[in-house]
Amino acid sequence: MAAGLLTIVAAGWLWLNQPLPLRDGQPVDYAVEQGSSPRAIARGWVDAGVETDDWLLYQWFRWSGQSRQMRAGSYELSPGSSARDLLRMMVRGDERLATVRLIEGWTFSQWRMELARAEGLKPTTAGLSSADIMSLLGRPGLAAEGRFFPDTYAYAKGSTDLAVMRRALQAMDQRLTDAWSQRTPGVPLRSMDEALILASIVEKETGTDADRAMVAGVFSNRLRIGMRLQTDPTVIYGLGDRFDGNLRKVHLLTDTPYNTYTRAGLPPTPIAMPGKASLLAAVRPAPTRAMYFVARGDGTSVFSQTLAEHNQAVNRYQRQQARRTP
Structure with missing residues (x-):
């Protein structure tokens, strides 16, 4: 009898500490739902690809005394992990995190496409309008554009795209508030x-950190005297799907709420998601007399105080760009 008991204990000890066999030898993903029973969790792991007896797994959870400490979450069990490792992972809440990177200067439409492609992220907003999404986020009537902070967001598999959006929305709230408190x-x-x-x-006009404050300075100077901003990115945004990649003179003359060639002041909403550097540049523009700028073609810009200087710069750099174009 004693020998038989020792054999059972030894077998149990071996089972607890040896690697659990996994289907095809690949990592197994499983999302533990809130309120799941230990028995359901054991069965869920086996159904997901852990090739062991779910009754044994359930008994281990009970015998450990930690079955009520297992946390809901999205987990990944790696090859070589034992039953002890599995329980420890759920008790600690060591979730497997994926990441999605949302880029400065992207539009809300581009963000939605990236979130739809993100690994393990539930697309709960698919088919909803931007207005519907903002209502779900508690901001009814607020345009979605520009309201989400560009960053890399980590999330557990099984999280929703709306949850990531909420975090990005709150992050932009904080970044914008911080920047506003530092305004000149x-x-x-x-x-x-x-x-x-x-x-x-500013985010759409330059990707060069050194030029951001100067670009903001030019626009600030224009806003002070009521001069039109005349910035191409707003026109392009207003064209929407009609823009084919080639901005023409007719586009600059066609009035839309976003055409800063035909309308004075700022457009009605942001045109993209600005990063921290652009937020700070907007509220702390460079003290400059420049009223104009033109891109050199290398990511930097030339700034001018007068229209004559600006026209010279335009002619010079447009010719250079034309020579570089095959």
């Missing part, structure tokens, strides 16, 4: 919303 006295912006709109334009 006399900046020609009446609200945080206007700062966000200008930051989105």
